[in-house]
Amino acid sequence: MTLLRTLVLALAALPWTFAPASAQTKLKWAHVYEIGEPYHTEALWAAEEIKKRSNGKFEIQVFPASQLGNENQINEGLGLGTVDMIYTGVAFAGSIHKPMAITNAPFVLRDFDHWKAYRESKLFRDIAKGYEDKTKHKIVTLTYYGQRMVTANREIKKPEDMKGMKLRVPPAPLFLMFTRSVGANATPIAFAEVYLALQQGTVDGQENPLPTIMAKKFYEVQSHIMLTGHITESLLSIVGNHVWGRLNDAEKKLFQDVLSEAALKATNNIRASEQKLVEEFKKLGKNVVEVDRGAFRAAALPLHNDGSGGWSQAEYDALQAVK
Secondary structure (H helix, E strand, O other): OHHHHHHHHHHHHOOOOOOOOOOOEEEEEEOOOOOOOHHHHHHHHHHHHHHHHOOOOEEEEEEOOOOOOOHHHHHHHHHHOOOOEEEEEHHHHOOOOHHHHHHHOOOOOOOHHHHHHHHOOHHHHHHHHHHHHHHOOEEEEEEEEEEEEEEEOOOOOOHHHHOOOEEEEOOOHHHHHHHHHHOOEEEEOOHHHHHHHHHHOOOOEEEEEHHHHHHOOHHHHOOEEEOOOOOEEEEEEEEOHHHHOOOOHHHHHHHHHHHHHHHHHHHHHHHHHHHHHHHHHHHOOOEEEOOOHHHHHHHHHHHOOOOOOOOOHHHHHHHHHOO
16 A cells, blocks of 8 residues: 555656546646737647647646746756746757757848748758757747847947947847847846846846837837847747657647647737837837948858857858748
8 A cells, every 4th residue: 555655646746647548638838928929829829729639638738927937947947847848039949959049140031031931941940850859859830039129228320339238138148149249248137037127227228029029018118129120039839858759649740730830820920010019119109210230230240150159151051041
């Protein structure tokens, strides 16, 4: 009897287990975004859709707004098995496999169509496989996050205007490439802490896509929005190996299909949103500034292949050739 009780307690301590088909598997999906953002609403849709299509076998609980930790912590949690699925920026996955972050080099992507072509390319799958080989986690798909724009309490028109500026950046190494290109002082701060840092003047500015600036209300504590468009940002949908490795082929296809559909819907929503938000910010009395993008791009290009990014020249050339 004591042995049986010990076994029961040991099984109960596991983060989740696959039981017979009639039993339910509970999974945790973590991310750092707000509940009103498309990433979260589509994650909720995907969770319900997977539950429905699996006849209730999988119940996925979505934890938004850094409830289970910041970006670095949820990436670590995926390896520890304390979370089962995550959204994460490519720069954070790039901390594990550097080429994964190649699209976060400033101005390396030409436009939204270039981003879409990369998402569907063999190059993306090849780079993703490098990450998967290292971690054994599964990169399912890529979601559009938008073009990153700089905000501050003064006008910025050209790279020299950012020299010495204290700029909040996400705590992932590749974001330093942009700050180096313009001579700004990078200040890594977790996403959930950015609003307060701006409000208190810990930093002079930050950079994020327009939908994020709206969702996180950064415009409340920043007077100017500069349309730099310096990074075309992406989120990865990743399933931990402790989950993916135990799915059968039909279940893998189910997760792949549903998560890909959710990513497509979120992508379309974000793209539509960022195209109308310039006018929304103007209505809110914000100063929306057209910058000299050519000058910003010229400042960034010499850093693309200086070795700091961690991708090969062949990978870089392949990205430029994607159409």
